[in-house]
Amino acid sequence: MKLVFVMLASLLFGLPVCAQITITTADMPSVGDTFRYSNGLITPLIDPVPTGTAYTWDFSSLQMVTQGIDTFVNVSSTGTIDSLVFSNLPFNPYRANLAAKGPVIPTLPQISVSDVNYFYYNTSASYEVSGYGATINGLQAPIPFNNKDRIYDFPVDFGNMDSSDSDFQLTIPGLGYYGHDQHRVNEADGWGTLITPFGSFNTLRVKSSISSNDSLYVDSLGTGFAFSLPPTTEYKWLGAQSGIPLLQITTTNTLGVEVVSSIVYQDSIRTLTALQDLQSFNTTSLNIYPNPSNGNFTVDVFSLNSVDGTIKLLTTDGKFMSPLWSGLLNKGSNSIELSLPSGRVSEGIYLLELSAGASKSYQALIINN
Secondary structure, three states: OHHHHHHHHHHHHHOOOOOOOOEOHHHOOOOOOEEEEEEEOOOOOOOOOOOOOOEEEEOOOOOEEEEEEEEEEOHHHOOHHHHHHOOOOOOOOOOOOEEEEOOOOOOOOOOOEEEEEEEEEEOOOEEEEEEEEEEEOOEEEEEEEEEEEEEEEOOEOOOOEEEEEEEEEEEEOOOEEEEEEEEEEEEEEEEEEEEEOOEEEEEEEEEEEEEEEEEEEEOOOOEEEEEEOOOEEEEEEEEOOOOOOOEEEEEEEEOOEEEEEEEEEEOOOOOHHHOOOOOOEOOEEEEEEOOOEOOEEEEEEEEOOOEEEEEEEEOOOOOEEEEEEEEEEOOEEEEEEEEOOOOOOOOEEEEEEEEEEOEEEEEEEEEOO
């Protein structure tokens, strides 16, 4: 009997432990924290939607394209204007106690935005975005939120749901007025084990559904307009003391179809040369316009290297439909005019696949005749 007990105990304790976790303010970033992350290669095979309890999300096959570092700093180190606007004072409606470099915020083609900082307010009750600091059309300008974007309500437990509304407005020299408002719905919809190239982690999954609108008033025209942006969904896998998500997959929803737009996961230092020569693994970006299209459209491609490329039309589940273009992509910007085969493509949503060397990029294409 003793031998049986020892064998059973060794089996039990030899298995990885997967338990439901709770996320609190202590699991968010702190001043001085640094996180290395990888941007993953986007393919139609990535499906972030499935979830459950004691679930295993296996994303071990993710491929790194580029890497970056998130560094969180004190608000006082971000410059005189921003540190004043977002000062951590009890009477300040825009108060923040944390800042970090951020991605470019949602804008219009008429607006040039660079040098973006995100300002966060982390408390025992919630983790919120207080606003941005940025250079807009060449001028530095803080962008405080009238209502903060609440990323998490603490504690975050499986089954929790919450929502928040956020908005900001700013005057743009030489253009007019720009406004953005957003509605976020958070749901902790799964827990279990996440597997990435970085390792295996006990996680809580949070799904954030975001709907937003832009408004613009142009001084020279004496008029303004407003429009809705495509809904986006953030799938975030959080771990104890992970700071930023261990993995975040963001999708854009167009006419009811979710298309992955970005994959970011915590990682160690990696180099592409272990897989293939860096010059052959070309990093590209593509933009389609007009989109929706009647079948005639232009694809703008930015390439880090001169490389042979192809463009193919796929269904949204990744099935090949038609070749559209092949040729040399020059280093830098490329503009390619394309027409779909007459009578062979019906209205609907498709994917364009751009192959450049060993790299592949995807973009949704809407056909509306």
